[in-house]
Amino acid sequence: DAGVIQSPRHEVTEMGQEVTLRCKPISGHDYLFWYRQTMMRGLELLIYFNNNVPIDDSGMPEDRFSAKMPNASFSTLKIQPSEPRDSAVYFCASSPPGGGKLFFGSGTQLSVL
Amino acid sequence: GENVEQHPSTLSVQEGDSAVIKCTYSDSASNYFPWYKQELGKGPQLIIDIRSNVGEKKDQRIAVTLNKTAKHFSLHITETQPEDSAVYFCAPQGGSNYKLTFGKGTLLTVNP
Numbered sequence: 675d676a677g678v679i680q681s682p683r684h685e686v687t688e689m690g691q692e693v694t695l696r697c698k699p700i701s702g703h704d705y706l707f708w709y710r711q712t713m714m715r716g717l718e719l720l721i722y723f724n725n726n727v728p729i730d731d732s733g734m735p736e737d738r739f740s741a742k743m744p745n746a747s748f749s750t751l752k753i754q755p756s757e758p759r760d761s762a763v764y765f766c767a768s769s770p771p772g773g774g775k776l777f778f779g780s781g782t783q784l785s786v787l
Numbered sequence: 788g789e790n791v792e793q794h795p796s797t798l799s800v801q802e803g804d805s806a807v808i809k810c811t812y813s814d815s816a817s818n819y820f821p822w823y824k825q826e827l828g829k830g831p832q833l834i835i836d837i838r839s840n841v842g843e844k845k846d847q848r849i850a851v852t853l854n855k856t857a858k859h860f861s862l863h864i865t866e867t868q869p870e871d872s873a874v875y876f877c878a879p880q881g882g883s884n885y886k887l888t889f890g891k892g893t894l895l896t897v898n899p
Contacts, residue, residue, distance in 0.1 A: 678830075705885060717831070717876065717889040730886065765830050773885035774819050776878075778830030 678779035680766050686785045692754040695782045698747055699768030707776065708741055708751050709765040717765075723749065756786045789814045789881050793890030800867055801898050808893045810877030811859040819880035820853055820860045821887070824873045831876055831889075835862070867897045 679698040687693055699706050707722040721731040726743045734741070738757070743749040753760055763783050767776040790813040800806050810820075821836035837844045837851045837860065844851050848867075853860040860879070864871055874894050878887040 709889075716891045719886055719888075722886065724885070767830070769885070774880065775821070775833050775836065776823075776831075776887060778832065780828075781830050 678766055678768050678777055680764075680779035680782050682782060683780065684783045684785075686787065687756055688787050689757055690755045691786075692752065693756045693760075693784060693786075695751040695764050695766075695784070697749045697751070697766030697779060699749070699766070700770075700777055701747070703768035703770050703777070704746070705769035705773055706743060706749050707767045707769070708749070709767065709778075711763045711765060711781070712761075720751070753784075756784075758786045760784060761786050789817065789879060789886075789888040791877065791879060791888050791890045793877055793893055795893060796891065797894045797896075799896045799898065802867060802869060804867055806862075806864045806867055806871070806895055806897075808862045808875055808877070808895070809859055810861065810879070810890055811857075812879040812888075813858065814879070814881050815855075815858065817858075817879045817881055820851065821878050821880075822849075822851060822862045823876045823878060823889075825876065825892070826873045834875075864895075867895075869897050869899050871895060872897045 681696045708720040711717050720733045721741045723743045741751045763781045765781045767778045792811045818839040823831035824834045825831040848865050850863040874892045877890045
């Protein structure tokens with residue numbers, strides 16, 4: 675298995691632009707998580723899905739952030755409009771049935787200028 | 788929500804020495820206790836985990852010990868090697884959901 679695949683690896687954009695991050699979880703995993711990592715706040719859970727349904731989005735910073743999972747093999751995290759304080763590494767992770775062990779992608783380094 | 792504290796925040800050891808990182812948590816219903824290793828430019832990777840019905844688990848040079856009464860668990864690395872240099876995170880799972888709350892991380896440096 676190729677593991678969790680995230681794209682793009684790096685994204686540089688200007689304030690106000692829309693940003694879309696993509697994730698393909700490991701086949702057979704039914705949990706999908708989006709995390710954000712910064713030096714100041716560490717690893718923060720933004721949202722997680724179970725069987726493509728959002729279960730907990732309490733970590734989503736504000737309405738500018740949205741996430742979707744249209745099917746078991748694809749999820750997106752969208753920021754519109756983006757702001758410099760959104761600059762961070764965004765990780766997607768998936769987990770097999772029963773939860774517990776997370777398998778992380780390589781992350782997307784987002785820079786908002 | 789779960790409050791997680793990890794100590795120390797940085798740890799420097801000589802190759803061959805042992806390293807211990809401690810994690811305290813607040814949710815008494817937590818039942819799953821993993822440790823993750825993150826190397827530069829990569830996502831965190833699970834290295835060892837333990838469930839609440841077990842007090843200790845060992846996998847070659849790494850081990851995790853759990854004290855549920857005191858609400859803390861620790862990562863032990865013996866015979867450290869330079870490739871053990873990384874950031875280590877604890878991430879206890881709350882009892883009522885599948886959310887893992889990550890500690891702030893410990894930067895371990897193993898000096899040759």
